[in-house]
Amino acid sequence: MFLTLQPIGASAATAEVSERELRETIDRLVGFGTRHTLSDTKSETRGIGAARRYGAARFAEFSKSCGGCLVVEAPSSMMTSPRVPVPAEIVDVLAIQRGTSDPDRVVIISAHIDSRNSDVMDNSGDAPGANDDGSGSAAVIEAARVLSRQKFPATIVYALLSGEEQGLLGGKLLAETAKTKSWRVEAVLNNDIVGNSGGSSGTRDDRTVRVFSEGTKATETPEQAGRRRYNGGEVDSPARNLSRFIAGLEGKSGLRVEQVYRTDRFGRGGDQVPMLAAGFPSVRITERQENYDRQHQNVRTENGRKFGDTVDGVDFPYLAKVTRLNIAALAALAGAPAPPSGVIVEGAVTPDTKLSWKPVAGAKSYRVWWRPTTAATWTTSRDVPGDTTSIVLPGIDIDTWFFGVSAVSADGLSSPVVYPGPAGAFFAEPAAPTG
Numbered sequence: 501m502f503l504t505l506q507p508i509g510a511s512a513a514t515a516e517v518s519e520r521e522l523r524e525t526i527d528r529l530v531g532f533g534t535r536h537t538l539s540d541t542k543s544e545t546r547g548i549g550a551a552r553r554y555g556a557a558r559f560a561e562f563s564k565s566c567g568g569c570l571v572v573e574a575p576s577s578m579m580t581s582p583r584v585p586v587p588a589e590i591v592d593v594l595a596i597q598r599g600t601s602d603p604d605r606v607v608i609i610s611a612h613i614d615s616r617n618s619d620v621m622d623n624s625g626d627a628p629g630a631n632d633d634g635s636g637s638a639a640v641i642e643a644a645r646v647l648s649r650q651k652f653p654a655t656i657v658y659a660l661l662s663g664e665e666q667g668l669l670g671g672k673l674l675a676e677t678a679k680t681k682s683w684r685v686e687a688v689l690n691n692d693i694v695g696n697s698g699g700s701s702g703t704r705d706d707r708t709v710r711v712f713s714e715g716t717k718a719t720e721t722p723e724q725a726g727r728r729r730y731n732g733g734e735v736d737s738p739a740r741n742l743s744r745f746i747a748g749l750e751g752k753s754g755l756r757v758e759q760v761y762r763t764d765r766f767g768r769g770g771d772q773v774p775m776l777a778a779g780f781p782s783v784r785i786t787e788r789q790e791n792y793d794r795q796h797q798n799v800r801t802e803n804g805r806k807f808g809d810t811v812d813g814v815d816f817p818y819l820a821k822v823t824r825l826n827i828a829a830l831a832a833l834a835g836a837p838a839p840p841s842g843v844i845v846e847g848a849v850t851p852d853t854k855l856s857w858k859p860v861a862g863a864k865s866y867r868v869w870w871r872p873t874t875a876a877t878w879t880t881s882r883d884v885p886g887d888t889t890s891i892v893l894p895g896i897d898i899d900t901w902f903f904g905v906s907a908v909s910a911d912g913l914s915s916p917v918v919y920p921g922p923a924g925a926f927f928a929e930p931a932a933p934t935g
């Protein structure tokens with residue numbers, strides 16, 4: 501197929517998503533037998549090493565088609581955990597698509613390429629991991645295939661992580677890598693278990709995807725937490741406003757986005773957690789209906805009941821929709837200006853509210869938002885010209901509403917909304933001078 505390097509727009513990009521590509525990727529990943537983090541790394545046909553090299557080869561193939569637009573890297577670290585008793589080399593595979601005008605700002609799509617079966621320490625038995633997380637890995641690879649044909653102001657990183665099942669190690673390594681490279685990480689879309697539509701409950705749902713986001717920042721200081729507890733902001737972390745941003749794109753994927761105001765499913769985890777711990781706005785994207793007979797189970801049949809994470813449990817039209825949502829979100833985030841920094845709200849003991857922020861490169865205008873404090877999403881907005889960085893909202897008092905601001909490009913692409921102060925800031929900001 502002839503590949504065009506012309507900008508094709510977010511809608512055209514989502515139309516490029518191929519169920520056949522997604523299926524081929526998962527078939528290949530399952531074909532490595534096991535992708536357990538401590539499995540064979542040398543074999544070309546079995547184990548985590550072969551799987552990682554396959555991922556890197558796919559990225560390299562896409563890069564060849566776009567004139568070298570993807571830089572493929574494999575950061576690694578020797579790590580231990582309760583599930584890695586002897587130090588083991590954890591390797592992530594990254595494809596980096598450098599932004600044209602704002603390359604230090606980074607949006608990331610991630611998934612874990614490692615798999616497991618019933619015994620998390622079994623490093624040799626079959627662990628097909630078709631859905632957990634072959635589905636997310638296929639979405640990452642497909643996003644790279646489709647979006648590498650376009651150019652964006654910000655950098656996009658496509659990340660295949662290892663060691664998730666052994667203690668979120670690949671996510672930790674990604675966080676360290678991002679810090680080492682001084683990336684200003686705007687968003688992490690962590691896709692983990694995104695291809696199954698038939699749940700353990702017996703319910704089938706191929707129309708809904710869940711987006712999980714933390715409410716308050718893992719990184720806030722006790723002093724910041726105190727102020728946030730008093731003035732509000734417990735539902736306005738950058739991850740939460742990233743979740744609202746993604747929900748605003750649901751029309752581009754054919755899916756309903758069910759936002760869940762939690763870091764992850766109850767008591768469970770994923771690679772977005774170490775990214776959040778490093779201060780990077782991150783969400784977990786997961787199917788609506790999980791099938792527990794297919795997760796973390798040896799492939800077997802007991803009394804006619806089938807267990808195991810095999811490819812027949814993946815609903816490819818559904819996975820294609822989830823992939824489209826991711827691609828729409830990556831294109832919208834990387835194409836829009838950065839979310840504003842230094843957002844301040846003032847107006848106590850006055851009838852008006854004043855919002856101010858630092859200028860954002862590439863912003864043609866700004867959009868100021870507010871909502872009742874009990875509303876789950878933003879309800880009202882007003883546009884402000886791009887040469888101003890503050891606004892007074894007459895007659896709208898600071899006490900009764902929550903406020904935010906986003907940056908908008910000349911072609912109308914908007915950043916996520918930023919809630920004022922440390923509770924809502926997307927990027928780490930230098931501490932204010934004291935005294």
Ligand SMILES: [Zn+2]
Pocket residue numbers: 612632633664692693
């Ligand atoms: Zn998983």
